[in-house]
Amino acid sequence: MSIQTRRERERAERERLIVTAARELAEAEGWEAVTTRRLAAEIEYSQPVLYSHFKGKDAIMAAVAVEGFAEMAEELRKARTAAGGTRAALAAVGEAYTAFARRRPALYDAMFTHTVDLPFATPEAPSALHAAFGELLRAVEPVAADGEDPGQLTETYWAGLHGLTTLMRSGRLPEGAHDRRLALLTAHFTASD
Amino acid sequence: MSIQTRRERERAERERLIVTAARELAEAEGWEAVTTRRLAAEIEYSQPVLYSHFKGKDAIMAAVAVEGFAEMAEELRKARTAAGGTRAALAAVGEAYTAFARRRPALYDAMFTHTVDLPFATPEAPSALHAAFGELLRAVEPVAADGEDPGQLTETYWAGLHGLTTLMRSGRLPEGAHDRRLALLTAHFTASD
DNA sequence: CCAGAATCCTAGCATCGCTAGCGTTCGTGT
DNA sequence: ACACGAACGCTAGCGATGCTAGGATTCTGG
Numbered sequence: 001m002s003i004q005t006r007r008e009r010e011r012a013e014r015e016r017l018i019v020t021a022a023r024e025l026a027e028a029e030g031w032e033a034v035t036t037r038r039l040a041a042e043i044e045y046s047q048p049v050l051y052s053h054f055k056g057k058d059a060i061m062a063a064v065a066v067e068g069f070a071e072m073a074e075e076l077r078k079a080r081t082a083a084g085g086t087r088a089a090l091a092a093v094g095e096a097y098t099a100f101a102r103r104r105p106a107l108y109d110a111m112f113t114h115t116v117d118l119p120f121a122t123p124e125a126p127s128a129l130h131a132a133f134g135e136l137l138r139a140v141e142p143v144a145a146d147g148e149d150p151g152q153l154t155e156t157y158w159a160g161l162h163g164l165t166t167l168m169r170s171g172r173l174p175e176g177a178h179d180r181r182l183a184l185l186t187a188h189f190t191a192s193d
Numbered sequence: 194m195s196i197q198t199r200r201e202r203e204r205a206e207r208e209r210l211i212v213t214a215a216r217e218l219a220e221a222e223g224w225e226a227v228t229t230r231r232l233a234a235e236i237e238y239s240q241p242v243l244y245s246h247f248k249g250k251d252a253i254m255a256a257v258a259v260e261g262f263a264e265m266a267e268e269l270r271k272a273r274t275a276a277g278g279t280r281a282a283l284a285a286v287g288e289a290y291t292a293f294a295r296r297r298p299a300l301y302d303a304m305f306t307h308t309v310d311l312p313f314a315t316p317e318a319p320s321a322l323h324a325a326f327g328e329l330l331r332a333v334e335p336v337a338a339d340g341e342d343p344g345q346l347t348e349t350y351w352a353g354l355h356g357l358t359t360l361m362r363s364g365r366l367p368e369g370a371h372d373r374r375l376a377l378l379t380a381h382f383t384a385s386d
Numbered sequence: 387c388c389a390g391a392a393t394c395c396t397a398g399c400a401t402c403g404c405t406a407g408c409g410t411t412c413g414t415g416t
Numbered sequence: 417a418c419a420c421g422a423a424c425g426c427t428a429g430c431g432a433t434g435c436t437a438g439g440a441t442t443c444t445g446g
Binding site: 387388389390391392393394395396397398399400401402403404405406407408409410411412413414415416 | 417418419420421422423424425426427428429430431432433434435436437438439440441442443444445446
């Protein structure tokens with residue numbers, strides 16, 4: 001039994017090694033540099049080993065994405081609880097969201113643009129994902145007007161944040177005015193009440 | 194001289210053939226089906242011909258994207274001018290934008306997610322691109338509050354629309370409540386003043 | 387100590403975007 | 417009218433991708 005557990009532990013460690021290496025490589029050189037050959041070399045195993053842990057490259061990206069959701073949830077929570085007042089909290093969360101996306105672009109891509117292997121708007125979604133959305137929800141909820149569904153309002157605000165980050169990252173929006181645009185978005189979600 | 198012009202005309206026709214074939218293939222089977230081999234077979238020429246017209250696959254996608262901008266601008270214009278009142282106009286434009294994205298997903302991807310070959314927020318950007326943004330601008334401008342930069346406000350509203358479409362398209366947002374979310378977004382941009 | 391199972395690697399497949407180099411066809415000048 | 421030169425478009429191939437089949441090697445259990 002002990003041997004069995006040791007093997008399982010080693011397997012789990014190697015799986016973490018894969019995910020960590022994939023993430024570090026992606027953050028250092030972008031996801032286009034994360035090839036199965038390169039990743040295999042990085043963990044000092046051969047390519048097929050990757051496929052004994054994950055169904056394919058997408059599944060590896062999904063694992064990295066889950067890590068990202070957990071970290072984002074944590075950062076959003078800190079920003080929200082550190083702020084006084086509901087408007088300040090929403091602004092702080094929006095700021096934290098876009099800051100996360102700009103600081104960890106590869107992680108953000110894995111979470112929100114690339115992979116689709118993960119279930120999202122269902123109970124089967126990873127708990128880290130629910131946690132991240134929950135932080136947004138808690139910041140948006142207090143500013144929802146009567147008759148507005150807080151969940152839908154959160155989704156809409158989230159879409160605004162997501163649009164700002166992706167359009168800016170792809171060069172569609174100039175970087176300079178980002179803070180102004182973010183302030184406009186937040187203002188228009190707190191103005192109604 | 195006549196011979197020269199005939200050749201140029203034929204070249205231009207073949208270039209349009211390439212762009213049209215690429216677009217149709219993408220709209221029918223998605224951009225992942227648009228390989229250079231497949232596209233070459235479709236236009237009944239060999240692969241290298243593509244590279245005598247375009248620098249690479251990205252440039253072909255960029256050409257398709259420009260077509261898309263022109264059509265989107267037209268649809269936004271129709272929606273805006275057909276609506277009475279400023280709030281109705283903004284709602285109509287938002288509706289038209291997301292409807293376009295849902296009806297022509299491959300085109301939308303070429304315009305807003307895939308290619309980066311095109312200049313965007315500069316005067317060098319294709320005129321069709323300015324036209325499309327201009328339609329959004331004309332719809333947003335009237336609802337801008339004092340002290341709000343209309344251009345930045347338009348960019349922010351645009352980001353909201355873009356976020357809604359991409360998150361929905363990738364399965365991150367449930368399709369069902371799309372209309373509600375769109376209504377929320379528009380409402381929060383018309384509520385002020 | 388040996389049979390059987392688990393594990394991991396070498397080698398390869400099909401496909402991708404893209405390019406070098408060669409024939410062939412066409413327009414031009416004598 | 418004819419040979420020459422220059423475009424033109426094709427065949428063939430390169431390097432790299434994600435992924436997999438098959439065998440060699442190691443380890444486990446009787």
